[in-house]
Amino acid sequence: MSFRNALESGKFVVTAEVGPPKGTDIKKILHEAEMLKNKVDALNVTDNQSAVMRISSMSFCKLLLDMGHEPILQMTCRDRNRIGLQSDLLGAAILGIKNVLCMTGDHPNAGDHKEAKPVYDIESVQLLQVVDGLNSGRDMMGNDLMGSTDFYQGAVVTPEANPLEPQMMKFEKKINAGAHFFQTQAIYDIDKFRDFMTSARKFPVKILAGLVLLKSAGMANFMNKFVPGISVPQVLIDELKAAGKEKAMETGIEIMARHIRQLKDESVCDGIHIMAIGAEDKVPAIMERAGLL
Amino acid sequence: MEKLKNYRSFFLIGCSECASLCGTGGDPELASMKEAIEAEGKTVTGTLLPKTGCQTLGTKIELKKDKEACAAADAIIVMSCGAGTQSAVEIFPDKPVFPSNDSLFLGNMTRFQIFDERCSLCGECILDQTGGICPVTGCPKGLLNGPCGGTDNGKCEVSPDIECAWVRIYERMKKTDQLEDFKKTLEPKDWSASRKPATLNTRQKKEEKK
Numbered sequence: 246m247s248f249r250n251a252l253e254s255g256k257f258v259v260t261a262e263v264g265p266p267k268g269t270d271i272k273k274i275l276h277e278a279e280m281l282k283n284k285v286d287a288l289n290v291t292d293n294q295s296a297v298m299r300i301s302s303m304s305f306c307k308l309l310l311d312m313g314h315e316p317i318l319q320m321t322c323r324d325r326n327r328i329g330l331q332s333d334l335l336g337a338a339i340l341g342i343k344n345v346l347c348m349t350g351d352h353p354n355a356g357d358h359k360e361a362k363p364v365y366d367i368e369s370v371q372l373l374q375v376v377d378g379l380n381s382g383r384d385m386m387g388n389d390l391m392g393s394t395d396f397y398q399g400a401v402v403t404p405e406a407n408p409l410e411p412q413m414m415k416f417e418k419k420i421n422a423g424a425h426f427f428q429t430q431a432i433y434d435i436d437k438f439r440d441f442m443t444s445a446r447k448f449p450v451k452i453l454a455g456l457v458l459l460k461s462a463g464m465a466n467f468m469n470k471f472v473p474g475i476s477v478p479q480v481l482i483d484e485l486k487a488a489g490k491e492k493a494m495e496t497g498i499e500i501m502a503r504h505i506r507q508l509k510d511e512s513v514c515d516g517i518h519i520m521a522i523g524a525e526d527k528v529p530a531i532m533e534r535a536g537l538l
Numbered sequence: 539m540e541k542l543k544n545y546r547s548f549f550l551i552g553c554s555e556c557a558s559l560c561g562t563g564g565d566p567e568l569a570s571m572k573e574a575i576e577a578e579g580k581t582v583t584g585t586l587l588p589k590t591g592c593q594t595l596g597t598k599i600e601l602k603k604d605k606e607a608c609a610a611a612d613a614i615i616v617m618s619c620g621a622g623t624q625s626a627v628e629i630f631p632d633k634p635v636f637p638s639n640d641s642l643f644l645g646n647m648t649r650f651q652i653f654d655e656r657c658s659l660c661g662e663c664i665l666d667q668t669g670g671i672c673p674v675t676g677c678p679k680g681l682l683n684g685p686c687g688g689t690d691n692g693k694c695e696v697s698p699d700i701e702c703a704w705v706r707i708y709e710r711m712k713k714t715d716q717l718e719d720f721k722k723t724l725e726p727k728d729w730s731a732s733r734k735p736a737t738l739n740t741r742q743k744k745e746e747k748k
Contacts, residue, residue, distance in 0.1 A: 407692075
């Protein structure tokens with residue numbers, strides 16, 4: 246079943262993500278993708294994440310398609326102007342890529358080419374409008390396309406943004422611009438996420454809760470300090486600490502599995518998006534522990 | 539200074555406007571540049587602090603009294619902005635002209651000689667729709683439809699020294715009861731409005747209006 250059909254059928258959908266490497270040796274990422282085959286409903290491919298230059302998202306999406314995966318093309322506005330973005334979207338369409346996740350993109354300042362000229366000719370809300378236009382057979386200037394696209398487009402939202410209100414207003418703009426699904430920034434507090442879902446449920450969109458695997462108490466503290474919009478509750482940090490260094494990863498897997506079970510059993514949202522960040526090989530174990538396999 | 543090593547004598551031009559406010563091309567800076575050049579064993583044939591250095595015709599007229607000093611100089615050093623430097627290039631078709639400064643941005647002076655960039659001269663003003671705060675300039679990504687995921691307690695992901703422009707816009711529009719406008723999606727910007735090089739004839743425009 247396609248990702249779109251899975252979401253629309255009401256199935257509890259699971260997506261994960263892989264980040265292409267810097268360089269042409271793709272053995273590791275191919276192995277990760279192989280492990281996730283027939284387990285996840287779709288696999289995100291990041292677009293030069295953290296503004297670090299790597300293999301393009303579109304190329305790896307094509308390899309995933311060839312493997313029988315369903316890829317979600319992450320597309321940021323950092324590196325291409327409106328001509329480049331539209332051209333790549335048409336290119337993705339003819340390769341058979343069906344899903345696109347529209348994002349603004351981390352600033353070059355975060356990455357390994359800090360001297361790069363940031364593009365941001367358009368941004369996430371407008372990129373969603375562009376995809377909607379291409380789906381309707383016209384480009385940004387209203388020119389007719391010779392053959393339209395048929396993308397299932399989504400976006401991201403940060404349920405624990407501070408302040409939350411402008412984030413929620415942007416969330417609504419993204420829905421109006423044509424987003425069908427959302428993959429959220431990492432959440433760790435299910436009760437708080439439930440509050441967000443109460444607002445989100447007013448809209449006809451599918452929400453996948455973002456889950457980042459906690460590998461240690463140190464990582465949790467680091468994210469709390471340095472990653473905007475992520476807040477790991479102290480009780481989880483204590484749990485990781487109590488487990489000790491050797492069992493921290495195991496505990497992180499248990500925490501995520503527990504959250505997944507709760508989100509699914511209580512029908513809090515429409516699915517989950519697992520971000521293992523370097524520990525993609527653990528995803529099958531997490532899914533198994535959560536009762537998804 | 540590397541560029542100046544082949545020349546022995548210089549005429550210095552400052553500016554009474556921005557460069558004086560910035561403290562980079564006013565009377566005191568002309569004096570210290572003169573001193574620095576002379577300390578290198580070179581000559582300063584004269585200095586001028588024009589009223590408005592980028593006003594080519596006015597500056598040319600002001601320079602008339604310094605005709606001999608200018609003629610005696612191997613090169614001209616302009617201590618204002620890139621615009622002032624290029625006015626001098628126009629005035630001195632046969633003489634090398636060098637800038638002493640990097641021109642950084644159109645700044646608002648928040649305190650004495652402390653500057654913030656608030657306007658990018660983008661050619662298509664949207665301040666009417668963003669609570670009077672410019673996200674094209676104030677947001678490092680120039681976002682037009684609200685904060686990105688990198689905003690953190692009102693700070694920008696690029697630097698904690700930057701206040702998130704979209705949180706500032708939100709707070710202000712809330713205060714001024716304009717949040718309904720905040721909800722409206724802004725269209726992609728028409729960047730052709732800031733295409734380089736720009737020209738403008740406001741005099742002709744006024745005459746056409748009459």
